[in-house]
Amino acid sequence: MSRHRVKNVGYDDDDYEDDEGYESPDPEEQEFLKQCTALVSQQLRAGQPSVNATTEEIQEALWHYYNDIEKSTSYLRGKKEKELKKQQTGAVPKKNGKQLDSVHLVIDFRGWAWANKLCSGCGFNSGDLPKTLELTPPGSLDNFLTGLPVPGFPALSSLPAAHFSAADFFRDSPWLNVPADRNMDIMVEPLYPRLGLLGGSPEAGGKVSKLAALAAARKRKEGEKATPTPTPTPDASSTPQPDKIEPSPPEPQSTPLSLRERLAASKSSKPETDGGVRKLGKPGFSGQGQAQEQPTPEPMQNPEFSLPEKAEPKDEPEPEQPSLDMRASPSGFASAIVGNAAGPTMAQPSHVQSNNVDLLRIYGQDHAEPFDFAGPSPDDMVLNAQNTAKGMKSKPAASKSAGDKKTPADLAGGLKDLSVDEKVSVKSKNLDVLAEYNKSKRKKSANFVVIGHVDAGKSTLMGRLLADQGAIDQRTLDRYRKEAEKIGKGSFALAWVLDQGSEERARGVTIDIATNKFDTESTAFTIVDAPGHKDFVPNMIAGASQADFAVLVIDSSTGKFESGLKGQTKEHALLVRSMGVQKIVVAVNKMDTVQWNRDRFEEIEQQIFSFLTTAGFQEKNISFIPCSGVLGDNISRRSDNAQASWYTGKTLIEELETSERYTHALDKPLRMTVGDVFRGSVQNPLSISGRLDSGSLQIGDQILTMPSGETALVRSVEVDGEPNDWAVAGQNVVLNLANIDPIHLRSGDVVCHASSPIPNIATFTAKVLAFEHLMPMMVDVHRGRLHVPGRISKLVASLDKASGEPSKKRPKIVAPGTVARVVIEMDQAVPLEAPTRIVLRHGGSTVAAGLLE
Numbered sequence: 001m002s003r004h005r006v007k008n009v010g011y012d013d014d015d016y017e018d019d020e021g022y023e024s025p026d027p028e029e030q031e032f033l034k035q036c037t038a039l040v041s042q043q044l045r046a047g048q049p050s051v052n053a054t055t056e057e058i059q060e061a062l063w064h065y066y067n068d069i070e071k072s073t074s075y076l077r078g079k080k081e082k083e084l085k086k087q088q089t090g091a092v093p094k095k096n097g098k099q100l101d102s103v104h105l106v107i108d109f110r111g112w113a114w115a116n117k118l119c120s121g122c123g124f125n126s127g128d129l130p131k132t133l134e135l136t137p138p139g140s141l142d143n144f145l146t147g148l149p150v151p152g153f154p155a156l157s158s159l160p161a162a163h164f165s166a167a168d169f170f171r172d173s174p175w176l177n178v179p180a181d182r183n184m185d186i187m188v189e190p191l192y193p194r195l196g197l198l199g200g201s202p203e204a205g206g207k208v209s210k211l212a213a214l215a216a217a218r219k220r221k222e223g224e225k226a227t228p229t230p231t232p233t234p235d236a237s238s239t240p241q242p243d244k245i246e247p248s249p250p251e252p253q254s255t256p257l258s259l260r261e262r263l264a265a266s267k268s269s270k271p272e273t274d275g276g277v278r279k280l281g282k283p284g285f286s287g288q289g290q291a292q293e294q295p296t297p298e299p300m301q302n303p304e305f306s307l308p309e310k311a312e313p314k315d316e317p318e319p320e321q322p323s324l325d326m327r328a329s330p331s332g333f334a335s336a337i338v339g340n341a342a343g344p345t346m347a348q349p350s351h352v353q354s355n356n357v358d359l360l361r362i363y364g365q366d367h368a369e370p371f372d373f374a375g376p377s378p379d380d381m382v383l384n385a386q387n388t389a390k391g392m393k394s395k396p397a398a399s400k401s402a403g404d405k406k407t408p409a410d411l412a413g414g415l416k417d418l419s420v421d422e423k424v425s426v427k428s429k430n431l432d433v434l435a436e437y438n439k440s441k442r443k444k445s446a447n448f449v450v451i452g453h454v455d456a457g458k459s460t461l462m463g464r465l466l467a468d469q470g471a472i473d474q475r476t477l478d479r480y481r482k483e484a485e486k487i488g489k490g491s492f493a494l495a496w497v498l499d500q501g502s503e504e505r506a507r508g509v510t511i512d513i514a515t516n517k518f519d520t521e522s523t524a525f526t527i528v529d530a531p532g533h534k535d536f537v538p539n540m541i542a543g544a545s546q547a548d549f550a551v552l553v554i555d556s557s558t559g560k561f562e563s564g565l566k567g568q569t570k571e572h573a574l575l576v577r578s579m580g581v582q583k584i585v586v587a588v589n590k591m592d593t594v595q596w597n598r599d600r601f602e603e604i605e606q607q608i609f610s611f612l613t614t615a616g617f618q619e620k621n622i623s624f625i626p627c628s629g630v631l632g633d634n635i636s637r638r639s640d641n642a643q644a645s646w647y648t649g650k651t652l653i654e655e656l657e658t659s660e661r662y663t664h665a666l667d668k669p670l671r672m673t674v675g676d677v678f679r680g681s682v683q684n685p686l687s688i689s690g691r692l693d694s695g696s697l698q699i700g701d702q703i704l705t706m707p708s709g710e711t712a713l714v715r716s717v718e719v720d721g722e723p724n725d726w727a728v729a730g731q732n733v734v735l736n737l738a739n740i741d742p743i744h745l746r747s748g749d750v751v752c753h754a755s756s757p758i759p760n761i762a763t764f765t766a767k768v769l770a771f772e773h774l775m776p777m778m779v780d781v782h783r784g785r786l787h788v789p790g791r792i793s794k795l796v797a798s799l800d801k802a803s804g805e806p807s808k809k810r811p812k813i814v815a816p817g818t819v820a821r822v823v824i825e826m827d828q829a830v831p832l833e834a835p836t837r838i839v840l841r842h843g844g845s846t847v848a849a850g851l852l853e
C-alpha cells in the first residue's frame with residue numbers, strides 16, 4: 001500500500017464494512033475535500049484556456065498531491081490541454097494498443113535504398129534525406145508504412161504506382177523473407193568487399209588476408225587428398241574394401257558428422273556396407289581425412305565388448321566388417337581396471353579381463369568375500385561394545401551361519417535389523433525432580449543476552465569478560481591473536497572467543513548466537529552473544545528468548561553512538577523488552593576513543609535512559625557503566641586511567657552479580673525449545689540442546705517432539721556441560737536421545753511430555769505492540785528459534801495501553817506505538833500456546849511484538 005493511501009486512512013475507523021474495500025474519509029475530511037475540489041475546478045475554468053475536469057478527476061489529483069491546490073490544478077491543466085490538442089489533430093493511431101508519441105525510424109541499408117528509390121521517384125534529392133528520420137507527429141510511422149500522409153514526405157499515393165505503395169510492395173514479402181528477385185531492388189552492395197570465412201571463398205573477389213589465403217590453400221590440399229583412393233591400414237581384414245568406399249561427394253566431406261548423424265546412419269544402414277557407414281564403423285568415428293592420419297585400431301576381439309548385433313552367427317558374409325559398435329576403445333585407466341580388450345594376458349587374471357564393467361561381479365563374486373549386510377558394521381560393533389559396557393541394551397548380532405549364502409530376502413531382513421526401529425531402553429530412576437532440585441546446592445544461574453548495534457564491541461567485551469574470569473586460558477587467547485593478525489584482523493582477537501565460525505572470523509561479524517559460560521563466586525553465568533547486524537535479527541531474537549536479562553553495548557565513539565541509535569540499538573532494546581526481559585545493563589563501550597569524556601558518557605546515558613523508560617524498562621532495572629572492552633577497563637577491574645577517575649560506580653562484573661535469582665515455572669508442564677540438533681558423540685549419535693522454558697525431565701523419560709509428534713527416549717542429560725540425572729526450567733541442557741529418527745527434529749521444535757502436549761496451531765490471536773504501521777499484511781512469526789511465514793489476517797481492535805480494553809474495534813490500520821489485538825494465520829501449523837511471546841517481522845524489520853493470547 002502506498003504512503004498516499006495510508007495518509008487518508010483513519011486509524012480508528014469503526015465503520016469498517018468490507019475488509020478489501022477502500023473507505024471514505026470522515027465527514028471533516030469530506031468537507032475539506034469538497035472545498036479543495038471547488039477551488040481547483042474554479043482555477044481550471046478561470047485559466048487560459050479554460051478547461052473543465054470532473055469531480056472524480058479533481059479528487060484523484062488532490063489525493064495524489066496531498067490536497068495541494070496549485071499542483072493539482074497545474075497537473076489537470078496540462079492533462080486537459082494535451083487532450084484538447086489530440087482532439088484537434090485527429091485520432092492518433094495506436095500500435096499494439098500503445099500510442100506512438102515519437103518514433104525514430106532508423107533506416108538500414110535496405111530501407112535506405114528503398115527510401116532512396118521512393119524519393120528519387122518523386123523528385124526528392126536523396127542526399128537531403130537524413131539517415132535517421134524522426135517521424136512526428138505521433139502515429140506517423142504507421143502512416144508512413146500504411147501509405148497515409150506523413151508531414152515532410154510526399155504522399156505515397158501521389159507517387160507512381162509501380163513502387164510507391166509500401167504496403168503493396170511488401171505484401172507478399174513476410175518480414176526478413178524477401179524473395180530473391182526482389183533482393184536486387186532492395187539490397188545494396190556493402191561498403192567493403194565481402195570475404196568468405198577463414199579459408200572460405202577467395203574467388204568471391206576482394207582482397208584476401210594472408211591468413212585466409214593460407215587456410216584456403218590448406219583446404220584445397222585436403223580436398224585433393226580426399227579423393228577416393230584405398231586407405232592402407234594395419235589390418236586389412238578389419239578395414240573397408242576399397243571398392244566399397246564411396247567416392248567423396250562433390251564437396252569433400254571433411255566435417256566430422258555429429259553423433260546424432262552417426263547414430264542415424266549406423267541404424268539405417270546396419271546390414272549395408274555403404275561407404276558412409278564404413279567410415280562410421282571406424283572406432284573413434286573419424287571422417288575419411290582423419291582415418292588417413294590415424295592408424296585404425298585393432299578390432300575388438302572380446303565378444304563382451306560388442307553390442308548384440310555383433311553376436312550374430314559367424315557365417316555372416318562379412319564377419320570382418322568394421323563393427324557398428326558405437327564404443328570407443330577403453331581408456332588406459334579402464335584397461336588397467338578391467339583388462340585389455342585384446343584378451344587375457346599373463347599379468348591379468350581372466351576375471352579382471354572381463355570387459356563387462358560389472359565391478360560388483362568382479363570384486364564380489366570372483367575375487368572377494370561378499371559383504372554380509374546382515375552382520376553388524378564395524379561402527380555398530382564399537383557402539384554395541386560401548387553400550388554393553390554402559391549397561392544399555394545392545395544391538396543383537398545378526399544371525400549368521402557360516403557358509404550360508406544370503407538370499408536377497410535375507411539381506412533385506414538384515415538391513416531392517418539395522419534400521420532405527422531398533423529400540424533402546426533406559427531405566428528411569430523415577431526421581432522427584434523438584435525435590436532433588438530443592439536439595440541441590442547449585443549456585444544461582446543467570447543467562448544474559450548481549451545486544452547492540454553492529455560493531456559496538458559486544459563480542460570483544462564478552463571475550464574480555466571470559467578471559468578475565470578465567471573461562472579462557474592465555475594460550476588460546478595468544479593463538480587467536482596470532483591467527484587474527486595473520487588475516488589482518490588483529491583487533492578482533494578477543495571477539496574470536498565467541499565468534500567461532502570461519503565466516504564470522506573472516507568477516508569480523510557475528511552471525512549466529514554463541515553461548516559461553518563463566519562462574520563467579522555466587523553465580524553461574526551463561527552469555528548469549530547475539531549478532532548486531534540487521535540481517536541477523538532473527539538470530540538475535542532466538543538469543544533474547546533464552547535470556548534473564550540483557551547487556552546493551554553502545555559504541556561511544558564520535559558518530560557511532562548516533563548511527564547505532566538509528567540502527568539496531570533501539571530495535572534490540574525494544575525486542576528484548578517485548579520478549580519479557582526486565583533488567584538491562586548498558587555498557588557504554590569504547591570510552592578510550594573519546595578519552596573517557598564524562599560529558600559524552602552523560603549525553604549517551606541521558607538519551608538511552610529516556611528511550612529505555614519509554615520502551616517499558618523500569619528505572620531501577622537500568623544501569624550504565626562506562627568501559628573499554630579492548631583494554632578491559634571497568635569490566636572486571638576498575639580502570640586505572642586517570643581520565644576515567646570521575647567514575648566511581650560498579651564494574652560490569654559487579655553489576656552482573658547484582659542480578660537476583662530468577663524464578664522459573666518448575667511446576668508447569670515440560671517445554672523446551674530445541675536450539676540445536678547434533679551428533680554429540682559415538683555413544684550419543686543424536687543430541688539436542690536448548691533451555692528448559694518450563695517443567696522438568698529426567699533420564700529415561702519418554703518425550704514428545706512437536707510439530708512432528710514423534711516420541712523419543714532421554715538417554716542421558718547434561719546440565720551446563722555436566723552430566724546429571726535431571727533438569728529443570730531455566731537450565732541450559734543437552735539431551736542425548738534414542739529411538740527417534742533425526743529427520744523428525746529441527747531447531748525451533750518444542751519438546752514436551754506426551755501427558756501434556758503442546759498443540760500445533762496455524763491461527764492465533766495476539767496482543768502486540770506495533771513498532772510500524774500494521775494492517776492485513778505478510779509477516780514472519782518468530783518465537784525463539786522458531787520462525788514461520790504467515791500473515792496478519794485481521795486487526796481485531798486497538799487497545800487502551802493502560803486498561804487493555806478495546807479503544808477501537810476493527811481498525812483498518814494500527815499506528816506505531818499502539819497496542820492492538822490481531823489475528824495471525826501461519827503457512828504451517830507449529831507448536832505454540834498461550835502465553836508465549838512472539839515477534840512479528842516484515843521485510844527485514846521488526847513490525848510488532850507481543851503475547852499470544
Ligand SMILES: Nc1nc2c(ncn2[C@@H]2O[C@H](COP(=O)(O)OP(=O)(O)OP(=O)(O)O)[C@@H](O)[C@H]2O)c(=O)[nH]1
Pocket residue numbers: 452453454455456457458459460461491492495508509510530531532533589590591592593627628629630631
Ligand atoms: N577502541 C576500541 N575498540 C574496540 C573496543 N571494543 C571493541 N572494539 C573494536 O570494535 C570492532 C568490533 O568489535 P566486535 O567485538 O566484533 O563488535 P560486535 O559488536 O561484536 O560486532 P557484531 O557482533 O558483528 O555486531 C573490533 O575491531 C574491536 O577491536 C573498545 O573498547 N575500544
